[in-house]
Amino acid sequence: MTMNYGKWVARFNRGLLYAFMIALVGFTALPIIYMVSTAFKPLNELFLYPPTFFVRKPTLRSFFDLLTATDSSVVPFTRYIFNSVFVSGSIVAASLIVCCLGAFVLSKFKPPGASFIFAVILSALMFAPQVTQIPTYMIVSKLGLVNTYWALILPKIAVAFNIFLMKQFFDQIPDALIEAAHIDGASEWKIFWKVIMAVSKPAWATLIIFSFIGNWNDYFSALVFTTSETMKTLPLAIQTLAGGPGVVARSGALAAGTLLVTLPPILIFMLFQRLVMNTMVHSGIKS
């Protein structure tokens, strides 16, 4: 009898916990739900008093406005989308190869000085990237890269976090696996692609996601390294849209733009979530 009672209490507590967590999820999701609902609001609903949370007559008008209204300025909105996709995509691809190769060396070759290099990388994890922005800007302008895609891509490739993540994962791959490939006569280059990269699919999937999300949302480097309207990336374009004249008239387009910027990272994360969770186990700092 008492056993049963205890069970009921436990079950009740559990139910309470679920209810609490679901309420919390609802609360944290509010701004996102609001963002989605606003993007589909027709013009008259945007300025209702009292303001409404949910859309009543959903319309795609704001999205058309976004794509056409910005036509009056020199650059079509699709250009910003292309810039963002191109820049983030290039960074992710280049960073993946460069950082994985580097991590492979630091983890498995260990040439003289490897531990020193790793210590430097580890300390690079410990400061905000904005700290180096001024000299980076000077280097970029000295190389004549201001207002080019190179300025947005090159400085973002060799990221301490990426090589750190990959090295932690490669460390878990047993050396015997590589030895075996050696005995089979495989070259180091082949081992890297056919053994290391094949085994660490979850790790580089993680790198792709983190790198994509970070660079997709980055607005600091576009702000600093570009001055021309044609080079702006999406987040920066949205901010200009928000700050420029005629904000009220554009608030529908703004909401639609916000939704457009926010959607790709969410979709990418959802696609790869299971893989991410498998990798992060290895990413702690061992002291």
Next chain:
Amino acid sequence: MESSVEISNPLRVTAEKPKRLKLKLTQAGKKAALGYLFLSPFLILFIVFTVVPVIQSVYLSFTYYNMLQPAKWVGLSNYSVLFLEDDTFIKSIKNTFVFAVIAGPLSYCLSFMLAWVINSLRAKMLFSLAFYVPSITSGIALSIVWLYIFSGDRYGLLNNWMLSWGMISEPILWTTDPDRIMPVIIIVSLWMSMGTGFLVFLAGLQNVSPELYEAGAIDGISSRFQELWYITVPLMKPQLLFGAVNSIVAAFGVFDIAVAIAGMPSPNYAGHTIISHLFDYAFIRFELGYASSIAVFLFFLTFGLGRIVMKLLSSKEQ
């Protein structure tokens, strides 16, 4: 799968080693060369865009430099102006510390507790997605939503709700009243803070094998909180350390949310952070030497704090 097969016969590999030692010495040189070759793309880019900038920052911080004329050595004067005369900088330090001291530990603990609770629930994936999504949304883009929610007039969502529930009689100027700006920035940052650290904690928790809890139960651990303290936390030290370093850097690097909410310059500099100050001098006034001294200060601040946290978390173990 493949690797487990290979681990089972490491004997053969080690047995072969002494015989091939002489051959391996020359091979080692070749291997190192190849290693540097593979490492070189990373090293070159890392040196050009991370190491050199850090060193150059330190050098520039002792000069007056405006990009048009060559840098002029001024010794420590940037630093003395920074700490003794620049009231706005002192204000930005104060703001950043208030933010870091409140938002840093709070988001850190919150991420861990949420990860811990979620780990015991069903539909882990769904719950973690729900809490993680805010952190991957663009702070800048979503600021439009926040500005609407915290708008200072009656049309603002929060004001509107509070007015209709009778909690306030007049709309509150959330983003323009200097006393309210920091709290709003902190709330928005907390909402966005279930990010990388949170995911690392989740993964670390999944790594703790259930047998350890069973063993713990036999050893007399009776409550979930004892389990957390005596089994889970010690096992998650690497993840906890990573999360701590991550949240320190994030907390002291606060910038875009502050600008998005309070604008730049913010009313009475209430939302002015160290990075805002750096940005102001570097890319608006082009006083790059002075801005570099701010960067160097921030660098040593986060670096020192990171070291302290590392020491604290690793010494606890012994």
